Amino acid sequence: MLKVTDVGKTYGKFTALQDINLEVKDGEFLAIMGPSGSGKSTLINILGLLDQSYTGEYLLENKNYQTVNDNELSQIRGDQLGFVFQNFKLLSTYTVYENIEVPLIYSKKAQNNKHQLIESVIEKVGLKGKEKNLPTELSGGQQQRVAIARAIVNRPKLVIADEPTGALDSKTSKEIMDIFEKLNQDGTTIIMVTHDSEVAEHAMRTVYIRDGRLYNDEKSVKNHD
Numbered sequence: 001m002l003k004v005t006d007v008g009k010t011y012g013k014f015t016a017l018q019d020i021n022l023e024v025k026d027g028e029f030l031a032i033m034g035p036s037g038s039g040k041s042t043l044i045n046i047l048g049l050l051d052q053s054y055t056g057e058y059l060l061e062n063k064n065y066q067t068v069n070d071n072e073l074s075q076i077r078g079d080q081l082g083f084v085f086q087n088f089k090l091l092s093t094y095t096v097y098e099n100i101e102v103p104l105i106y107s108k109k110a111q112n113n114k115h116q117l118i119e120s121v122i123e124k125v126g127l128k129g130k131e132k133n134l135p136t137e138l139s140g141g142q143q144q145r146v147a148i149a150r151a152i153v154n155r156p157k158l159v160i161a162d163e164p165t166g167a168l169d170s171k172t173s174k175e176i177m178d179i180f181e182k183l184n185q186d187g188t189t190i191i192m193v194t195h196d197s198e199v200a201e202h203a204m205r206t207v208y209i210r211d212g213r214l215y216n217d218e219k220s221v222k223n224h225d
């Protein structure tokens with residue numbers, strides 16, 4: 001799915017990432033853990049094609065997008081990637097159905113069964129009957145379900161989730177993680193940033209970031225400290 005080789009990122013004199021090497025296979029469910037400010041968002045911004053100013057090489061499906069122009073890049077993001085954020089980022093004046101429809105409007109993928117597609121993801125995330133509700137009429141967990149449905153409606157190869165349970169209580173977090181697990185079982189590759197080791201346990205593999213460096217296990221982070 002993707003391969004990161006010796007990637008580094010600086011903000012002026014500050015080094016946010018260095019010597020990052022990471023390979024994610026098709027169908028994997030990877031958790032990225034690390035303290036606040038360690039570089040997690042910086043890394044997933046690169047993986048999610050939201051940031052092209054880095055050193056080293058990043059290949060997504062064997063393709064380097066570092067010099068691709070913004071228009072083409074947003075098309076690729078829309079067609080191949082799904083994003084889920086901590087604070088849901090739903091459109092507040094759009095209904096549940098309309099929020100989920102948005103990626104399909106911008107997509108160049110052929111969609112001749114749009115309505116069916118939207119209904120099937122609504123069912124998958126357990127929101128049947130809520131199609132006409134506005135986000136403000138839903139609980140946090142339900143809003144995150146809408147965000148997940150929106151992220152997967154285009155059948156992306158890769159879903160990137162940044163602290164998707166960060167704003168949810170532990171019972172709701174578990175329900176959201178069950179949805180991600182099912183999604184992964186259905187073949188979607190998932191990369192998820194989390195502070196929460198219980199959440200990371202749902203992933204197949206966890207990597208750790210500390211001070212802009214990536215470690216494959218917790219022990220090597222501690223040795224480094």
Ligand SMILES: Nc1ncnc2c1ncn2[C@@H]1O[C@H](COP(=O)(O)OP(=O)(O)OP(=O)(O)O)[C@@H](O)[C@H]1O
Pocket residue numbers: 011014016034035036037038039040041042043
């Ligand atoms: N635009 C920027 N300009 C300068 N420094 C930045 C910028 N964005 C991030 N940083 C710095 O880079 C480091 C890594 O930030 P990043 O947001 O990737 O951390 P994070 O691990 O995602 O943190 P959190 O868990 O709090 O979201 C931080 O020290 C941050 O202050």
